[in-house]
Amino acid sequence: MRKTTFCSVVLLSLLALAVSVFAQAQPQATAPKYFFVSLTRPSNAPQLSKEAGEKLQEEHMANIRKLxxxxxLVIAGPFTDDTALRGIFVLxxxxxTQAQEWCNSDPAIKAGRLAAEVHGPWLIEPGTIHEPAGTSQGMEQYTxxxxxxxxxxxxxxxGFMDVMKQxxxxxxxxxxxxxxxxxxxFPFTDPGELRGVAIFRVGTEESTKLAQDDPTxxxxxxxxxxxxxxxGKGVLAPGMAMQ
Structure with missing residues (x-):
């Protein structure tokens, strides 16, 4: 009886050791990296006929669905004001480099109708991005x-870092x-003027006032x-209903 018990203990110990070694050998899960892409209309964008423009837009949307x-592609959407900024991707x-390659595959970017400026990694909480429950959820407004x-x-x-920490x-x-x-x-190593992005769930007027309260x-x-x-509805915390 003692011999059987001793053998059982040895086997369990060896099994535990094997499991421990196996677990240590596995690659540790890493946090996902997100890259923010601003899509702009170049000043020298080629002029297209109505038919060609509609065809290119269909190809652009098909590429969005594919990504x-x-x-x-975890977030995408257009701006609704009339500026050179046309929309964003979050990849x-x-x-x-990989994010830039994916952007370059977009038909509208290939055609010169859009230009992509990639920033990142965008240091956000992964849990703030959601997978919509269905494919026809509609759209919501944000700022x-x-x-x-x-x-x-x-x-x-x-004192710079003291303010940034607030x-x-x-x-x-x-x-x-x-x-x-x-x-x-974005990391300090990210070049350019853009240092970060915030998406508010309220209108532009209220968002403007709230942004002024930011210590930075x-x-x-x-x-x-x-x-x-x-x-798309369901991608982020609920925004405002479309008007």
Missing amino acids: HAEHK QADSL LVLMKRGEKWDPNAP HPAFVKQMTEQGKMAIAGP VKAGLLKPEIHPWIT
Whole structure:
């Protein structure tokens, strides 16, 4: 009886050791990387006939559906104001280079009707992006705020980081109050004027006022650029109904 018990203990110990070694050998899950893409209309975009424009738009939308089906595109939507900014993509990719390659495959970008500017990784909470329950959920309105370098943006200035550290608390407050759907910065290594993006669940007028309460905006480190924007219902926390 003792011999059987001893053998059982040895076998269980060896099994536990094998499981432990196997678990350590497995690659650790890494957090997904998201890349924010602004889509603009170039000043020298080619002029197309109505038929050619409609055909290109159909191909553009088909590519969006393809990227989404491949779990590469997690957010997409157009701006509803009349500026050179036409829309955004948010891609889940391994690198900025890979995200840029996926953008370059878009027919509208190939044709020169759109230009893609990729930023990232966009440092957001993955849980703020959702997979819609169905394919015909409709659209919802939001306010997208591009947080650009302000007049006093200087990472080397005394007190700069002290102000920047206050920003997450502001985002948390806006999220808890139901005002904000998603927000996040880009790494300091990301070049360019755009330093982060926030998407509010309220209209442009209220979003403008709320953005002014951001400590980084008050201090002149960041400057908000406000745009009305729409995306598929269910992708983010509920926005405003389409009018």
